[in-house]
Amino acid sequence: MEYRISEPFTKEKFAQLKAGDTVLLTGTVYTARDAAHKRMVEMLQEGGQLPFEIKNSVIYYVGPTPEKPGNPIGSAGPTTSYRMDAYAPVLLDLGETGMIGKGQRSQTVKEAVLRNGAVYFAAIGGAGALMAQRVESAEVIAFEDLGAEAVRKLSVKDFPVTVILDSKGGDLYSEGRAAYLESRE
Amino acid sequence: MRVIDVKEVAEAVAEMAVQTNHFLGDDVKCRIKCRAMEEPWPVAKNVLEKIEENIAIAEEGVLPLCQDTGLACVFLEVGQDVHFTGGLLEDAINEGVRKGYAEGFLRKSVVGDPLRRINTKDNTPAHIHYEIVPGEQVKITFAPKGFGSENMSQIKMLPPSAGEDGVKDFVVRVCEEAGANPCPPVVVGVGIGGTFDKAALMAKKALMLPLDRENGDPYYAEMEKELLERINNLGIGPQGFGGETTALAVKIMTAPTHIAGLPVAVNINCHVSRHAERIL
Ligand code: SF4
Numbered sequence: 001m002e003y004r005i006s007e008p009f010t011k012e013k014f015a016q017l018k019a020g021d022t023v024l025l026t027g028t029v030y031t032a033r034d035a036a037h038k039r040m041v042e043m044l045q046e047g048g049q050l051p052f053e054i055k056n057s058v059i060y061y062v063g064p065t066p067e068k069p070g071n072p073i074g075s076a077g078p079t080t081s082y083r084m085d086a087y088a089p090v091l092l093d094l095g096e097t098g099m100i101g102k103g104q105r106s107q108t109v110k111e112a113v114l115r116n117g118a119v120y121f122a123a124i125g126g127a128g129a130l131m132a133q134r135v136e137s138a139e140v141i142a143f144e145d146l147g148a149e150a151v152r153k154l155s156v157k158d159f160p161v162t163v164i165l166d167s168k169g170g171d172l173y174s175e176g177r178a179a180y181l182e183s184r185e
Numbered sequence: 186m187r188v189i190d191v192k193e194v195a196e197a198v199a200e201m202a203v204q205t206n207h208f209l210g211d212d213v214k215c216r217i218k219c220r221a222m223e224e225p226w227p228v229a230k231n232v233l234e235k236i237e238e239n240i241a242i243a244e245e246g247v248l249p250l251c252q253d254t255g256l257a258c259v260f261l262e263v264g265q266d267v268h269f270t271g272g273l274l275e276d277a278i279n280e281g282v283r284k285g286y287a288e289g290f291l292r293k294s295v296v297g298d299p300l301r302r303i304n305t306k307d308n309t310p311a312h313i314h315y316e317i318v319p320g321e322q323v324k325i326t327f328a329p330k331g332f333g334s335e336n337m338s339q340i341k342m343l344p345p346s347a348g349e350d351g352v353k354d355f356v357v358r359v360c361e362e363a364g365a366n367p368c369p370p371v372v373v374g375v376g377i378g379g380t381f382d383k384a385a386l387m388a389k390k391a392l393m394l395p396l397d398r399e400n401g402d403p404y405y406a407e408m409e410k411e412l413l414e415r416i417n418n419l420g421i422g423p424q425g426f427g428g429e430t431t432a433l434a435v436k437i438m439t440a441p442t443h444i445a446g447l448p449v450a451v452n453i454n455c456h457v458s459r460h461a462e463r464i465l
Contacts, residue, residue: 020228020426064252065292074290075249080333080366102333102424103366124232124424125333125368126457127239129248147304148252148292160235162426173365176427180226181420 004158008056009097011117017163019170023121024158029058029100031152033079036143037087040151044090051142051151055095060123062100063148064132073138073154077128078102081120085109092116100161104173113165121161122172134159187321188268189465191277194325197463198281198311201327202257203289205459206249209240212396213372213433213458220370220430229428233370236423236456251457254291255329257282257311258389264320279309294332314386326393328460334367334453340385343447352377352449353412359451360416360432365425368455370433372396373416376450379440387438388452393460396434409435423456433458 005013007027017023030052032040040050061081065074081101088099089112097118102125105113113120123131135154142151164172217240221233243250259278271277286293286308295309296302318324339359343351356375363371376387400406412435422428433456442448 062252063292063294065249065254066290068247068290071247074292075243075252075254077252079253080336082366102368104364104425122365122424122426124235124239125365126251126331126455127235128252129242129250130235130239132248133242147306148294162424172427173425176228176422176425177420178427180229180422180427180429183226 009058010056011097011167014097014119015117015167017119017166018168019163019166019172019175021163023161023163025058025161026157026159027155029060029154029156029159031060031062031064031154033061033063033149034083035146035149036151037084039143041087041090052153054091057096058098058100059091059096060100060154064138064152065128065148067138073132073135075128076132076135078123078125081105088112092118105165110165110171113167114169117167119163119167120165122164123161131159186266186268187264188270189323190271191269191274192271193465194274194323195277195281195284197325197465198259198278198327199285199288201325201461201463202282202285202291202329205327205329205461206254206289206291207243207246209250209457209459210395210461213456214240216396216433217370217456220433224428224430226422226428228426229422229430232423232426233430249291250459251331252292253294253331253333254286255331255459256295257308258328258330259311259313260316260326260328260390260393261313262316262318262324264322265317266321267323275313278311278313282309282311283307323465325463325465326460327463328393331455331457334371334455337363337367338388338450338452340381340448340450342381343449345445345447347447349408352447353408353415355449356412356435356451357415357419359453361419361421363453364421367453368457369421369425370423370430370456372433372454372456372458373412373435374452374454375435375437376452377437377439377448378442379448380442381448383440384448384450385452387440388450391436391438392452392454392458394436400437405437405439409437
């Protein structure tokens, strides 16, 4: 199925999604990679506040190239998600509803997705130029010293993603492969 | 003897950094196009078409193909009758990287120390390999390497008794374990023989071989074909969403080795298989 979903990105809106569905997201998405995740989780442990409202948020695992003058962002495809596995469950438990990245997740993340009714999306790895064209504006809101890894608030329009882990336990990485192999028999 | 000013090297490196991050070689583009046409699984076909669209957007020269514009890998084949002037060759290469990554708005993805992890902010130092060859030319190969795929690479010191089957099983297993992480469809570089380090270097160099040219040794040409078929029978597909096209090509390089060893290295590259050559 194909869906168009606009913010707020609530669990209720994501509940209909199944592994393999394609979705065009429109609204605010926050960027964070390894270093930003590490800092955010440390901030929480020290009793601090996150740099953005985590409830109903979607976090995109990306470290874009520097933007050329006149462009909102540089190339902006997903980075490999497993490096965020150690931190993601904490954020999911606080109300993050969606993650965008690429590649397999750990069992702990899968459980946190299920427990919270969240969704894990994949964007196309290595299609950073294509993704950048769906970003209308970008603003660094925290950890500016991290450069490409700083937290950015992106405003995206029709941002194309595919559902990998749905809120009911579906996993496209195993189901898609199995379905294709079955089709050949 | 031929005299070459290292500034020429710096200039060439800077240009290639920008070029490789926006334009893929015709061999890679052609392979992706063919696979997009032949891919039987609709989801997979769709992903391959998106990848082609991305290539077309990057060719306009504004947005790099991928946000990971790589660790700058530079291979130099230096004719032994060449004399460099105007400074240190290594400094010139790094100057080229610095310039190319700054002026090309490319991402700076290098940390100065593997554990203390402070970004060097100019994507230096480059990862450089020198080779001395006959003649008075200098061949520079520039290959920015993304780490999503680099991280999925593996090396194994097999016992000689593992033989051909042991090598093939290992290569296929590495691709299966990599799954969706290295942004499939991938290019698989395999180094067989040599030493621990030589096998890894060959695997990386194999990634720079033209995809449209067969291995010169029929025995290994056959093995490349068989491996590609086995990898594409895994069903992982483009981006791991399922489908036939898990790999675009398998490329093998070999070297003599010790009677007691059979080193095998598998270096994985993504579909954004970037490299360019320049002869000075
Ligand atoms: S593995 Fe390749 S395509 Fe994927 S993010 Fe890294 S450089 Fe880009």
